Amino acid sequence: MLLYIHIPFCDSKCHYCAFNSYTDRFHLKKEYMRALEKQLKNDLKNIDKKIETLFIGGGTPSTIRYEEYTEIFKIIKPYIIDDCEITSECNPNSASKTWLEGMKSLGVNRISFGVQSFNDEKLKKLNRAHNAKGALSAIQNAICIGFNSINCDIIYGVQNDSFELIKEDFDTLFKLKIEHISAYSLTLEEGTKFYNKSEIKIDDEELSYKIFDYLKENGFTQYEISNFAREKDYESKHNYGYWQHKNYLGIGAGAVGCLNNYRYYPKKGIEEYIKNPLDYEIEELSNEDIVVEKVLLGLRCSNGFDKNILNEKQLKRLIELLEEDKLKEISGQIYNKNFLLADELALYILE
Ligand code: SF4
Structure with missing residues (x-):
């Protein structure tokens, strides 16, 4: 059994992002966290197996102070296995040393940084809220604190990308001895700023193959189309669970859960979710x-x-x-x- 918790707040809206995230609802953070706790308590009552992995994703989980997660960790404690993989996504601008230390003390043992690039011009084009220097320092902080399972997301296939430019990003990660890399090709999603701007995306299969080869040469095994790990132990057990079709609880606005032949969808809008976090839409799978x-x-x-x-x-x-x-x-x-x-x-x- 897997558990996913969604944090729908972001400091800026990236131009390619179609995730359920908002930059203008920060005043609802506290109420949102209480609603998460309510749904979590309810959904955990219905499970018959222990939780093997927890993934806190978003949005940007590091927009929420670590103290605000204390209650969530208290609630899940009796339901998780001893060596539960607990991942939190975060962004370099908000994952301060204090936040990282706090999350580690709560039990997070895997950190996933939305780095995307170490090139400031590219970060600006994507409308990311951080710069390269901030990304480096956040990763170094996580390493110093003792996180030994770190993922960094890198995006490629963006206008002006070349293999040389992407290679620099990977070389930086190799020097930092990062254990896991998610290398994604840009997709132009409906409802995003980039949608309809076909000039923003480079469709270059050759570039993908070069990237795969380069990661392989540097000791990373590709275990999914966009995921690469230095060793088997560093593969994301949570994502692997999805691919193996394991059951998962989906907690939060716009999250998705799946139990046997049923998928369920809590409300997507933050206000609606806060009003009733137990109001799901249910879909039966054939x-x-x-x-x-x-x-x-x-x-x-x-x-x-x-x-x-x-x-x-x-x-x-x-x-x-x-x-x-x-x-x-x-x-x-x-x-x-x-x-x-x-x-x-x-x-x-x-x-
Ligand atoms: S930080 Fe992540 S979730 Fe937030 S807008 Fe950017 S890509 Fe989307």
């Missing part, structure tokens, strides 16, 4: 939906999927792909050889 998800997610990561979930027609198409050497099979589990082709291969099998 067996077909679950197969689609398992194949799509399985091919995007090193987990693969069990071929026995496929029907006869799908199996036939799978065999074609195996014969063409596009996928491989080990004891009935199907693995992808090229994550960039994941969607294409999945759609072919499922068509």
Whole structure:
């Protein structure tokens, strides 16, 4: 069982961001945290397995003082396993030394920084709230404090990006001995400032392959289309849980939870969520939906999927792909050889 908690506050709205986050609702922080506690208490009552991973994401969790998380950690304590992976996302401008120390003392053992780049011009273009110097110092603080599982997000495929520029970002992370890198290609999402500005995005498959190779040469194993870890132990167990289709609780405005064949959605707007954090929309998943998800997610990561979930027609198409050497099979589990082709291969099998 996985647990996700959503913090929908941000200091600035990044021009590419379609996440449920707000820059003008800070006055609701306290009430929001109380609503989270209410939903958390309610949802935890319904689980039959202990929590293996907690992920505090957003938005920007570091916009909330660490003291404000105390009650949440008290509530979850009886429900989590001893070596629970507890990750918090944060942004360099708000993850102060005090915040990082405070979160560590509460139990956070994995930190994920939204770095995106160490190039100030690029950070400005993306409308990030931090600069390169701030990112470096926040990461160094986290290392000094004793976090030994750190992720940094890096975005690529932005106008004026070149392999040389991205390489500098990775070289900085290698010097810092960061354990995990999420390297994402920019997507132009509807409802964002960048949507309809096709000139902002570089569609260059060659660049992706160069990045994958460079990370590999420097000791990082790609275990998902955008995720790279120095060692198996540093892979995100939380994300892996999603890809393995484990059950998860989704706490907070715009979060999503999934229990067996049901997905549930708390209210998206902060005010509505605060009014009634237990007002969910529920969606029932068909067996077909679950197969689609398992194949799509399985091919995007090193987990693969069990071929026995496929029907006869799908199996036939799978065999074609195996014969063409596009996928491989080990004891009935199907693995992808090229994550960039994941969607294409999945759609072919499922068509
Ligand atoms: S900090 Fe993250 S969540 Fe907030 S606007 Fe930027 S990308 Fe979106």
